[in-house]
Amino acid sequence: MNVELFIPCFVDQLYVETARNTVKVLEKAGCNVIYNPDQTCCGQPAYNAGYWDDAKKVGSKFLNDFSGQNYIVSPSASCTGMVRNAYNDLFFNTAIHNKCRSIQSNIYELSEFLINVLHKDYFGAELEGVAVYHDSCSGLRECKIKSEPRKLLEKVHGLELVEMKDQEVCCGFGGTFAVKFEGISAAMAEQKVNNAMATGAEYIISTDVSCLMQIQGYIDAHNLPLKTMHLADVLTSGWIEEPIF
Structure with missing residues (x-):
């Protein structure tokens, strides 16, 4: 199974080892992990601060950084929730509405992906x-x-x-x-x-x-x-x- 990895900016800058361990877990679960190094932020900081136009710009880039054809897995429930829920405010009835919906239906936080999609709970830890x-x-x-x-x-x-x-x-x-x-x-x-x-x-x-x-x-x-x-x-x-x- 091909899985696209979403590493939030917070993890990328401060918790690099957590990002690496996310890859290790997914690979042990049998996934082929795909990482696009051009990815940046999901737009949550701007969105929560009320700067929705700025959040929309960042979110548009996020949507373009992923294919929409594979599962997307992230070691962050916060950023996963942003894409699943807040993107409805930002991209409803826009030109990229369909791409947005595809991404939203494919993005998962790590634990829910392992349990609910792969049905794996043991990794020898x-x-x-x-x-x-x-x-x-x-x-x-x-x-x-x-x-x-x-x-x-x-x-x-x-x-x-x-x-x-x-x-x-x-x-x-x-x-x-x-x-x-x-x-x-x-x-x-x-x-x-x-x-x-x-x-x-x-x-x-x-x-x-x-x-x-x-x-x-x-x-x-x-x-x-x-x-x-x-x-x-x-x-x-x-x-x-x-x-x-």
Whole structure:
């Protein structure tokens, strides 16, 4: 199966290893991964800030960067949700409406693609410890992802997955929200971290690196014994890499 890879700008610039691990997981699942290096952003920052004309320009390029003929997989529920939902506002009844609809029907976040399309949940990962899964707002509310990442994490050797209080409450990132309302954002991150620590968790795992950056920032600032990990990084943990000669 040919799969086109969408690496959001956030991942490309700050979490390169997560992008690489996404490729590794997809290839282990039997996919031929196609990556267009000309891809950039889906337009979400401009869209959320109210600059819809600018978002439309960026979104138009995004639609041209993918064929619309293959599945598109991304390690970001946030950006996947942007394309699936907000593009209705930007491209409805336009000249590229049909191309947009084709892209929207083919784009998937990593965990839902593995579980709902490929029907694969085991990748031989090993990670010792206790973990909680953070439901990102975009993953839960825009992409309707709930059980998929949990099914994958339950098959990771050595990992005990537990639920924390207020599981579905926002971590406080929200894009520019974290900048405009710094105090509220920090308090929300504090609540999320405290709830995770109350379970005895050593890891906080999610499908969105934006949430993980927000949470890790609070952890680092207070020198707490917690670590955030993206799902793709967990699914490749403990793998024995083939030697390169």
